Amino acid sequence: MKMRILVTGGAGFIGRWVVKRFLFAGHRVGVIDDLSSGNRQNLAECEASPNFEGLTVAGVGDRAALSRFFGTPAAPELCLHLAGQVNVQSSLDDPGRDFATNVAGAHEILEQCRRHHVRLVMVSTCMVYAPAVEGKAIDETHPVEPRSPYAAAKLAAEELALGYCRAYGLPVTVLRPFNTYGPFQRADAEGGVVAIFTDRALRGLPLNVYGNGSQTRDLMYVGDCVEFICRASLAEQAVGQILNAGTGQDTAIIDLASKVRDSVVESGARKVPIRHVPPLHPRSEIGRLVCDYGKVHRLLGWRPVVGLEEGIRRTVAWTRSRQGATAVTPSVEAGRTP
Numbered sequence: 001m002k003m004r005i006l007v008t009g010g011a012g013f014i015g016r017w018v019v020k021r022f023l024f025a026g027h028r029v030g031v032i033d034d035l036s037s038g039n040r041q042n043l044a045e046c047e048a049s050p051n052f053e054g055l056t057v058a059g060v061g062d063r064a065a066l067s068r069f070f071g072t073p074a075a076p077e078l079c080l081h082l083a084g085q086v087n088v089q090s091s092l093d094d095p096g097r098d099f100a101t102n103v104a105g106a107h108e109i110l111e112q113c114r115r116h117h118v119r120l121v122m123v124s125t126c127m128v129y130a131p132a133v134e135g136k137a138i139d140e141t142h143p144v145e146p147r148s149p150y151a152a153a154k155l156a157a158e159e160l161a162l163g164y165c166r167a168y169g170l171p172v173t174v175l176r177p178f179n180t181y182g183p184f185q186r187a188d189a190e191g192g193v194v195a196i197f198t199d200r201a202l203r204g205l206p207l208n209v210y211g212n213g214s215q216t217r218d219l220m221y222v223g224d225c226v227e228f229i230c231r232a233s234l235a236e237q238a239v240g241q242i243l244n245a246g247t248g249q250d251t252a253i254i255d256l257a258s259k260v261r262d263s264v265v266e267s268g269a270r271k272v273p274i275r276h277v278p279p280l281h282p283r284s285e286i287g288r289l290v291c292d293y294g295k296v297h298r299l300l301g302w303r304p305v306v307g308l309e310e311g312i313r314r315t316v317a318w319t320r321s322r323q324g325a326t327a328v329t330p331s332v333e334a335g336r337t338p
């Protein structure tokens with residue numbers, strides 16, 4: 001069944017891939033994004049689709065802008081909520097802004113969905129969890145223990161959404177992707193570790209590893225993350241569920257730095273040094289994050305398909321084309337063909 005879908009944060013890294021995938025599948029897709037960290041250019045490929053209903057530049061807290069989507073004959077049947085402040089350091093510097101976007105903003109979306117009976121997929125994060133203990137990956141029953149205003153706000157938004165699900169019967173799904181990387185991720189302070197390492201290595205700059213680099217992350221290629229989000233958004237059996245997705249393997253940040261450096265050297269660039277710098281926010285650091293994705297595999301048959309080396313190779317190729325291009329020439333597809 002073809003649907004009308006609203007993607008909040010659709011001009012961001014993960015959002016633009018989600019929009020592209022849904023358009024390709026024949027759905028009609030609209031985007032609301034305030035462009036605080038995303039950009040219009042990320043949607044350039046989508047503009048050509050007759051099913052693209054355009055980008056509305058507005059915050060998710062902007063009720064007037066939201067009412068142009070909801071409660072109209074062209075209202076969405078499904079809302080994917082990806083918009084948010086995603087930087088842990090920014091949330092520590094300005095927790096109020098984080099709360100306004102990630103909790104109050106999410107609440108505005110929930111209210112619209114409740115009033116107009118729109119299914120909601122809330123994209124949360126693995127950062128809500130307590131660190132993994134040795135020998136056991138994190139499944140959805142693992143204790144939550146937010147260590148930053150960002151993680152706390154995402155958990156609060158999840159709880160609100162699940163509360164609406166129980167109280168009003170609103171069809172809600174909560175997704176907790178693990179760390180996601182790939183083409184179109186920002187490489188500045190707002191970006192992710194793979195994007196930052198890749199960009200710096202290609203520019204001949206040293207890779208900065210916080211502390212001794214033994215902290216681990218489960219790094220999922222964006223194509224796999226998008227497949228997870230799209231599958232969970234369309235499946236009836238995902239309603240009322242919390243679902244993890246990741247690769248099931250974690251990588252120490254110091255090893256990631258070496259892998260990115262090696263991949264960049266293979267692409268013809270020179271080898272850069274790796275240096276240790278003091279951690280920026282040691283109390284917010286999560287020592288070990290590794291996903292148990294058994295639940296989503298059992299429920300929806302999802303599993304990751306892109307390994308870390310291949311994902312890094314694609315990210316290096318894309319970053320190189322971006323750095324070298326005067327015009328935007330994305331050359332790498334995210335994971336599976338959409």
Ligand SMILES: NC(=O)c1ccc[n+]([C@@H]2O[C@H](COP(=O)([O-])OP(=O)(O)OC[C@H]3O[C@@H](n4cnc5c(N)ncnc54)[C@H](O)[C@@H]3O)[C@@H](O)[C@H]2O)c1
Binds near residue numbers: 081083084085
């Ligand atoms: N990238 C990851 O590793 C990762 C992992 C787990 C979960 N997530 C979640 O996925 C979602 C997307 O993350 P991303 O990595 O694509 O980040 P991103 O910063 O690229 O995307 C977020 C988008 O939301 C927009 N936005 C921010 N505040 C807004 C507001 N108040 N109103 C409207 N738009 C607003 C930004 O402009 C941006 O386009 C976030 O909810 C994040 O918490 C990301």
